[in-house]
Amino acid sequence: xxxxxxxxxxxxxxxxxxxxxxxxxxxxxxxxxxxxxxxxxxxxxxxxxxxxxxxxxxxxxxxxxxxxxxxxxxxxxxxxxxxxxxxxx
Numbered sequence: 001x002x003x004x005x006x007x008x009x010x011x012x013x014x015x016x017x018x019x020x021x022x023x024x025x026x027x028x029x030x031x032x033x034x035x036x037x038x039x040x041x042x043x044x045x046x047x048x049x050x051x052x053x054x055x056x057x058x059x060x061x062x063x064x065x066x067x068x069x070x071x072x073x074x075x076x077x078x079x080x081x082x083x084x085x086x087x088x089x
Contacts, residue, residue, distance in 0.1 A: 014021075040046070
């Protein structure tokens with residue numbers, strides 16, 4: 001049980017400044033928006049509006065993408081990384 005608590009605790013350590021976290025969260029959205037604006041400025045047509053039922057899948061999509069990513073981070077940071085660093089430096 002101690003290893004689980006240690007692994008979970010490592011997820012909440014901030015090793016870089018808040019600006020890098022903001023860049024990681026906002027950067028991809030900014031790049032996509034810039035690409036869309038360039039597309040529109042070059043005369044590209046606007047994308048079709050999705051049907052209203054498609055918006056209902058957004059919470060499921062967020063859960064399917066977020067939950068595995070969190071467990072993967074705990075697995076690498078809390079379990080695999082310390083063992084790899086002790087073995088390979």
